[in-house]
Amino acid sequence: MRNSATTAWLICLCVSLTVIWGKATHGDEQDDTYELMRLFVDTFEEIDENYVKDIDRRDLIEAAVQGMLAKLDPYSNYISPEDLSAFEQDVQQxxxxxxxxxxxxxxxxxxxxxxxxxxxxxxxxxxxxxxxxxxxxxxxxxxxxxxxxxxxxxxxxxxxxxxxxxxxxxxxxxxxxxxxxxxxxxxxxxxxxxxxxxxxxxxxxxxxxxxxxVATVMGDRYNPDGTWNFMLDDASKIGYIRLSHFSRNSTSELLAALKQLEKEGMKGLVLDLRWNPGGLLTSATEISDLFIESGKIVSTKGRNTQERTWRAKKRGTFSDFPMAILINRFSASASEIVSACLQDHDRAIIVGERSWGKGSVQNVIELEDGNSALKLTTASYHRPSGKNIHRFPKAKPEDEWGVMPDEGEKVEFTTKQMIEYRKFRSERDVLSNEAPPESEFVDTQLDKALEYVQSAMSGEVKKQEAKEETEQVEPEEESKKAAFIPRSFFVVPAQTVL
Structure with a gap:
């Protein structure tokens, strides 16, 4: 009984997959696909019937799906029914x-x-x-x-x-x-x-x-009433906004912070995208549009998707103050879209480290009537200048990828500094009636960004040449060591939200 039921189920699976594939293939290609699907079904049936221990069929199918995705890029993956809720919460916050x-x-x-x-x-x-x-x-x-x-x-x-x-x-x-x-x-x-x-x-x-x-837009510290303080320097009127990642609410959160800073008389801004892994493409384009009046924001190209270009609109643009963006080696995807766009349009100067180098777009495709999903890379994106962002396998440091700091604005953190920053920020992000605790940590990357904004506000902006004494260049072995430490170790806040 079980053998006949299994065989019937597998035949249905094979036919369904072959029919789907047949929509896009013809002749010899379709015949080859049928043979390959038969190989899959035969293997599945042998395991299901003859393996030494009983194995759950769903586990086998999910393993097969994950095996296929493992042959693609690191950003394509299967989202099981158990993980789907957590994934949706990450997107919606x-x-x-x-x-x-x-x-x-x-x-x-x-x-x-x-x-x-x-x-x-x-x-x-x-x-x-x-x-x-x-x-x-x-x-x-x-x-x-x-x-x-x-x-x-x-x-x-x-x-x-x-x-x-x-x-x-x-x-x-x-x-x-x-x-x-x-x-x-x-x-x-x-x-x-x-x-x-x-x-x-x-x-x-x-x-x-x-x-x-969960807020994705944060300031430097909490006010006593539980709101974020976005004004880093009350005397100079320099604003400071951190963006943890790009969710559905990020644009509205950022817009509210900018309007608050505008009321407080902001004259310059530092946008901190360090450790920001990215998120929604729509949020990245909307946030870029907040700072430039016209021109290309980003374009995407895919094998079976129509080329698309996003352009800025003048209405609602915040353009009357100097701006610096902080990035580091863990700033990726949507972070790179925003920083590349504002850099190419000369709207902001980029300070810190070379970014991660993720120039691909993932589309979330519903499976099983929405009970599971497939996150699949379907296109690549390109910055306004046309330069490449994606770091392909075997890419070398001298190749073109990621977003580079502007000339003279490169400031690298050692692994030790990253760990110290994590501790500093975790302590500073505590909601309390008292002022944040004193710290000996010096954020040299933020100091460099403030140096630019202050000089731009005073009309003394000059393109500085890179000087060894103003940069903390990380030794090659230290850089490699930090690259192998998981990004999640440095994420701030580094806690679970419940």
Whole structure:
């Protein structure tokens, strides 16, 4: 019975695939395709019937799909039904949750709240930075499956808006300045009579989930009311905007920040696209259009897609102030579209490091009536000047790819500086009634961007020649070392949002 059912199912699969392929192929090509599909079906049937252990058919099909995609580029992939929800949340930046950024403390096996998001259910319930979540829905965090602690927390904390979730948190406080974690660490080195006691209280909270909207546009620090402060230098009136990635809401968020800065008398702007992996092409074109009045923004070309060009419109353009864009080796895709566009139109100067080099466009294609999806590279994009952005396999440093900083504006970070920046930014992005903590970290890339904007505002802009004393050129071996460290390690904020 099973053999006949399996055979019938496989024949249907083979016929369906062959009919689909036949729409685009003829003659010998169609015959070859049929033979190749028969090879696939025969292999599938042999595994299904004769492999030493029973294997789930869906697992086999998904493995076959992933195997096909592995022969393509790194950006084409299959999105399973289990992963589709998380993918859609990444694009929309909306989900049902309580609104906290967390990381997992491996030593104490506790989930540490890095910061609550302003105005969210967690913030209103009294959850604060430094709190430790010790149980969720009655399940002790310390007993979560090893290696899947955050995944388990995500599953328990995220859910439909309006539904309640119960968590137990430990609030840690002291009568001294500094966080409980810092004081406990420093106290270990003190004599017994000088050690500081860390006080803690346990509280059980029932929190009603809401739709959490994760901001992609951020400033330098939080204001006391939970809004972002986008004015980096009140005296010089230089604005500073960070864009974490390009989602559906990014354009409206950025527009609101620009209008706020405009009201505050902004005279110059630094747009920080460091560690920005990209996102939606539409958001990239819309954001580029905010800063240039006319001309080509980007064009795309594909094998079976019509060539398309996006052009800027004058209406709504912010063009009356000097501007610098910060990029680094992890700025990719949509980040490169924006920085290349503004560089080619002489609208902004590019400061930092050479970008990643991703000049391809992925189209998300629904599968199984929308229950799964295929993210497939269907086109490549080109900057207004026509220069190439994509870093092809075996590309050399001297080849044309990525977005390069303007002459004299190259400032590279060593791996150590990247790690220090991550720590600095994570501490600075905490929502608190107090000012951000003091830090010895010097952001040389931001300083370089500010130097340009300030000189442009004073009318003293000059194309500077690259000077060794103004650049921190990373040794070749250090650059290679950093390139092999996953981008996610340096992403800021480097926490899970729940």
């Amino acid at each position: 909306e989900f049902g949750g309580i609104g906290i950024q967390v990381h997992f403390d491996q030593d104490h096996r506790e989930i540490v709240v890095m910061t609550p998001l302003p105005g969210t259910p967690a913030y209103k319930a009294g959850v604060r930075a430094g709190d430790r979540i010790i149980s969720i829905e009655g399940q002790t965090v310390a007993e979560f499956e090893v290696g899947k602690e955050l995944a388990t927390a995500v599953k328990l904390l995220k859910g439909p808006a309006g539904k309640k979730v119960t968590i137990t948190v430990r609030h840690e406080t002291t009568d001294d300045d500094g966080t409980a974690e810092e004081i406990a660490e420093n106290s270990e080195e003190l004599p017994e009579d000088q050690k500081v006691e860390v006080k803690s209280t346990i509280e059980k909270l029932e929190i009603e989930r809401d739709v959490i909207k």
